[in-house]
Amino acid sequence: MADQGIDLSHWNAVDDWSAVHDDGVVFCSHKVTEGTGHVDSQAAKTVPHARDAGVATGGYHFARPGDVPGQVAHFVHHLRENGLLEKGSLLPMLDVEAAELRDDADALTRDFIAEFRKASDVRPILVYSSLDWFQNVLRPDDWADEEVFLWIARFNDAPRRSRLVA
Numbered sequence: 001m002a003d004q005g006i007d008l009s010h011w012n013a014v015d016d017w018s019a020v021h022d023d024g025v026v027f028c029s030h031k032v033t034e035g036t037g038h039v040d041s042q043a044a045k046t047v048p049h050a051r052d053a054g055v056a057t058g059g060y061h062f063a064r065p066g067d068v069p070g071q072v073a074h075f076v077h078h079l080r081e082n083g084l085l086e087k088g089s090l091l092p093m094l095d096v097e098a099a100e101l102r103d104d105a106d107a108l109t110r111d112f113i114a115e116f117r118k119a120s121d122v123r124p125i126l127v128y129s130s131l132d133w134f135q136n137v138l139r140p141d142d143w144a145d146e147e148v149f150l151w152i153a154r155f156n157d158a159p160r161r162s163r164l165v166a
Contacts, residue, residue, distance in 0.1 A: 003027065007060065007095075007128065007153075010042045017053035025055060029093050029126070029151075032059035032078045036070040039078055047082050058090025060128060063108060065100055072115040085122060092116070093126035093151065102137055110143035123147045130155070 004024045009031035014020050028050050031040040043059060050057045059082060061075040079085050079092055094112050096105055109127060117123055128151040129138060140150060 005029070005090075005151075007031070007093075007151075008042070008046060009062075010040050013042060014046070014050070017049045017055060021053045021055050027056040027058070027090050029058045029060045029090055029128075031062055031095070032082060032084065033071075033075045034062040035064035036067050036074050038062075043078070043082055047084065056088065056090045057084070058092060058126075059084040060093035060095050060126075061112075062095045062098070063101060063112065064098060065104060065108070068108060068111045069115050072112060072119050076116070076119045079120070085120060091124050091126045091149065092120070092122060093128050095128045096138065097129050097133060097153070105133070105137050106139050106142055109138065113143060113148060124149065126151050128153060 003026045005027040006025055007029045008014065028046075030043045030046045032043045033039055047057050059079050061071065063071065075092070076085075083089070084092065094109065094116075096109055101108060113125055116125060124147040126149050127140070127144070130153045134140065134150060134152060140148070144150070
């Protein structure tokens with residue numbers, strides 16, 4: 001069986017990281033930022049607890065239309081603040097799924113990856129979206145290189161949701 005991972009935000013939390021790890025979850029990406037101004041306050045609480053339980057942890061940015069350099073600067077600042085660019089962290093991730101991005105998703109993704117690499121000196125990055133978006137909206141062949149990895153969302157498919165609290 002493939003390694004199990006979860007993505008979290010302020011909309012959900014984990015009450016027992018040791019139990020989650022024991023259930024087979026080995027990595028987690030927590031929302032850190034959205035757009036150019038929102039910070040997910042739960043990330044600062046989640047990261048140390050997940051790491052203490054042995055869960056590799058990273059952060060993600062929820063993309064919004066416009067101002068890619070501003071979004072990248074905001075994201076990189078808060079990744080650093082939470083220790084999520086340090087060795088051993090899960091790759092940083094761009095979440096591309098907001099409906100208002102649909103027409104410009106490829107351009108935004110391409111530009112975000114390029115800006116992120118300049119701002120952070122980190123080349124590998126994850127791009128997260130639904131299977132529908134990867135099949136019908138995004139064109140990874142246009143912007144993904146060997147250091148871009150795709151995370152295909154499987155909503156409500158957590159094998160042991162009892163450990164998650166909404």
